[in-house]
Each structure stands twice: as C-alpha cells, then as structure tokens.
Amino acid sequence: MSEKDSVRTQIVDAAKKRFSHFGYAKTTMAEVASDCSMSPGNLYRFFPGKLDIAEAIATEDYQKHLELLRKVATDPKKPARERLYDFFFEELRRTFHKLEKDPRAYEMAVVISREKPAFANWMLAQEREILTALLEDGNRLGEFASPKPPACAEHIQSALMKFRYPQLWSQLPLPKLEEELEGVMGLVIDGLSPRKHEAAA
Amino acid sequence: MSEKDSVRTQIVDAAKKRFSHFGYAKTTMAEVASDCSMSPGNLYRFFPGKLDIAEAIATEDYQKHLELLRKVATDPKKPARERLYDFFFEELRRTFHKLEKDPRAYEMAVVISREKPAFANWMLAQEREILTALLEDGNRLGEFASPKPPACAEHIQSALMKFRYPQLWSQLPLPKLEEELEGVMGLVIDGLSPRKHEAAA
C-alpha cells in the first residue's frame, strides 16, 4: 500500500503543478498522466475522477491551515477570548489572500464547492471541533458562559459566515473586512445586553 | 407630471403581470409596450431600460415589507429585545417564502442583485436605519448597552447575513433556519461572556 500511496502523491503533485499553472479546466487528465509517465486510464486506479484529484489537493492544503488554527486556538499564553479573535482573523486573512491574488485557487474553490458541497461541510465541521474545544476551555477559565458549546460553535460560525467567503459577498478590501470582523466578534463575545458589573477578563 | 406618473404605473403594472407570469428574461419590451398600447420606443421616455422597470417593481414591493418591519420595530407593547427578534424573523420568513415558492421572484432577485448591486445596498441601508432607531430605543430602556448604534446595526446585519439570503447559502428548510437564527440572535444579544448578575429583561 506504500507503493500505491507514493503513486498517489506523484499524481497529486503533477496535478498541483498543472492546476496552479494552467488552471483546473485547462489541464487534461492525459497531461497529468503523461507527466507521471502513465496512461490516462491508470489515473482512475488511484482516483475516481479529476475532481477527486482537486479535492485531494485542497484537503492537503487545508490540513496545513487547520494545524495553524489548532495552534492558534490552544496557545497557552493567551486568554480564550483573544484566541477566538485570532482564530477568525487567521481564517479571514488566509482566505482573502488565497483567493485574492490567485485566480487558479479561486477557480478550484468555486468548482469544488459547486461539485462537492460535502467538502465545504467537512471543513466547517473540522473547524467547529476546534471551536467547541476552545469554548469549553473558555468556560473552564470563566471567560465564557456557554451552556452548549457545540451548538454555540455552530452559531458563531453562522454569524461569521460572511468573513469565510469574503469575496463572494462583498468587494471590500481586507482592512475594511477586518474592521467589520472586529465589530461582529465584539458583539458575539459581549452581546448587546448591559452588564451589571464588568465581565471577567 | 401626474399624467406621467399614471403612465409609469401603467407600465409597471403591465410589466409586473408579464414578469410574474413568464419571467423577466422571457418578457420583451415590445410585449410590455403592446400591453400598454404604445410603441416600444415610448417606454424609454419613462424608464431608462428594462432593468429599471424591474427595479421599480422590486422597490414598490420592498416598501411594503419595510413598512411592516418598521411596525415590528416600534411596537410599543414589546421590549426592544423581542422587537429585534421579530424584526429578523420577519425578514427571514418573507425572503424564504418569496424565493421558495416563486421561481420568477428568484430570477428577478438574482438579476437585480447582479446588475444593480446598489439596490441591495440601499435595502440594507433602509433596514439599518430602522435597526439603529431600535437600538437607540433599547439603550434608552436600559435593555441594550450599545455605545454606537449605527455601527452596531451594521454588525448585526453582518452577523445575520446568512439569513437574509437563505437559499443562497444553504438548502436548509425554514424550521432549521429559524432554529439557527434563534441561536445566533441569542449570541448577539447576550454574548458569550458571563454576567455577574442577570441582565435586565
């Protein structure tokens, strides 16, 4: 199976080069196969289809991002509230830069989320797991008072949806988006209701 | 000028019938003109183009919705918090029903928001005005503690963006959406942070 895995990564690497250079639509399976010195038919022994190669690339890339998010969410030097901010700012900045300057990445994002909606759901679920742990941690530290962290994580994701696909919603520049994210997170964390005394920092 | 206005409404009415019966794309200016017993060219003395007729229809329709929202937001029998809930539930339900059962309305919404992005901004701004007044009222009643109502209204709109275009984001059924809206609004109003004492109802 290690043999198979190595062929898989060879295919993924070849496809990655092609996709990022010429775009998803403009690269053919025959080209990827030829880059790997194999026949087009052989690709299908490793992937069900072209789209699944793209998904493998996206998954690999997203895993790196997830690792960073996990690091941000568990930084022992910072209070939970700050980690929550960092989490979503990291999210916004990554997406923005990735889609802003790289039309190839944008193309792939569009194709994958159209043809593989489950992938987007999987990403949300991955992050929700991190978020849930962060909320539980915040509860433990007395910084948050969230009765049902998993549901709450979902609500936070809903509230910040706009910042997850920044260029889909608005053509706002990054600084403006950051300003708005700041404001919305302030609401989510502190709410509209008055406090009788200052909340714990 | 009253003469002109009456012709305008005649045109809008004819277009409304055609659009809702056959769809925006499938009705021609010639048909609308003929329904009004006038030549196609004459339409352009009253509207710059076809899209502007659609915009006039949408505006008229939206005004009714706005009136209802204003009523909801200022209901003297209810606390501000409840009015805020009602406001966004009303918004969600209207959009959902309108776009759900009427593919013509959906088509027009798509066309207008693609070709006239300013229109969507105008709608947001209208609602933001109502929302700002509601927040100020809530502050006055001691129910809210919003330092800058106009900015805060914007943030609330951002957080609830997902519920403004329900079918664009998710294929969730209305009850699921309502449940989620409930959760997000809870967050926005009460926040994640603990309260030392119960907030004012």
Add this chain to the structure above:
DNA sequence: AGACTGAATGATCTGTTGATTATTCAGAAA
C-alpha cells in the same frame, strides 16, 4: 413645439456542429 412611432442597429441569445476530453474497459504486459 412636444409626444409618440416603428424601422434600424447592435448586442445578446439559441441551437447546431465539430472538436476536445473525462471516463471506461477489453485486452496486453508483467
């Protein structure tokens, strides 16, 4: 003059034809 018409214009849509290309699979190679 001012209100209107309707033919002319050019942009956009529709349907069709001929590639191109993802995917399959019968069979060759190992």
Add this chain to the structure above:
DNA sequence: TTTCTGAATAATCAACAGATCATTCAGTCT
C-alpha cells in the same frame, strides 16, 4: 493474477450562424 494501456464512448465545450430583442433616433403626428 495483477497492473497497466490506449482505443472507444459519451459527455462537455467552443465556435459559428441565425434569430431575437433591448435600445436608439429620424421622422410623423397632434
């Protein structure tokens, strides 16, 4: 037997022609 090939298939895409339609405007009517 298992691994791979590459021709065959079917789906999708690109380009083009013709038709349709939004928009304009020279000219008519009142």
